């Protein structure tokens with residue numbers, strides 16, 4: 001694997017050199033002053049491993065960065081595999097953002113070969129990791145879904161701001177201004193969640209996979225996932241029967257499904273328990289249709305709040 005990575009890197013370097021030589025040739029005949037041309041091309045290349053981190057980088061970086069998201073639109077990020085081109089992109093980036101702790105092992109493995117900075121957010125956020133990693137076979141494993149807590153998302157923004165300021169000191173003031181604006185938006189979202197979920201008939205949410213644990217803890221809810229911490233960890237029949245029981249005992253009215261994960265099992269559970277389903281979006285990736293409609297982290301979270309309030313009978 002290491003050898004393949006190195007070979008890929010070499011191919012990338014050769015390609016880059018060829019491109020650079022072409023650029024030099026163009027510059028030689030161009031009338032654009034060199035300093036201007038250079039300033040225009042000094043955007044920071046940021047590679048983020050999935051949507052919430054890419055969005056944070058876009059918001060904080062503004063027009064000083066080019067952000068690439070390794071997880072394609074409409075795919076979910078657990079167990080992401082990388083193409084050779086993506087590995088090349090990751091190796092060449094000025095800054096890489098991922099969660100670390102085994103959330104996306106392929107990204108972490110490739111990042112190890114980098115010379116430049118990589119921010120592994122689970123290592124720096126105020127989350128008790130207890131030395132654990134993300135492991136779909138272990139029900140006690142680390143919950144990676146930190147971005148669904150608007151307060152922790154604010155902390156992610158702060159770390160992205162610091163990393164960008166380190167990589168590109170002249171942009172420091174821009175990054176601070178952009179980060180302040182996004183943090184204010186997240187603080188307002190946090191207030192709306194706190195107030196919106198304060199007075200409800202029920203506290204239990206049943207989700208497609210256990211992605212809302214950090215959000216549930218922040219706002220005093222309880223979560224049961226039809227699948228485990230990863231959408232691939234499918235429940236056995238006994239677990240489904242127990243869940244149907246739990247749904248009935250707690251007067252749960254909605255079983256939540258996700259756009260990027262098959263609703264088959266959640267549908268079965270809802271049918272068995274005689275309740276309806278609705279889509280709650282864990283923001284692991286934005287579907288192409290949502291992107292086209294201009295949806296963002298904040299707008300999807302607002303929709304999530306409305307659906308939670310409806311399902312829990314909040315006033």
Ligand SMILES: [Zn+2]
Pocket residue numbers: 078145209210211229230231282284
């Ligand atoms: Zn997940």
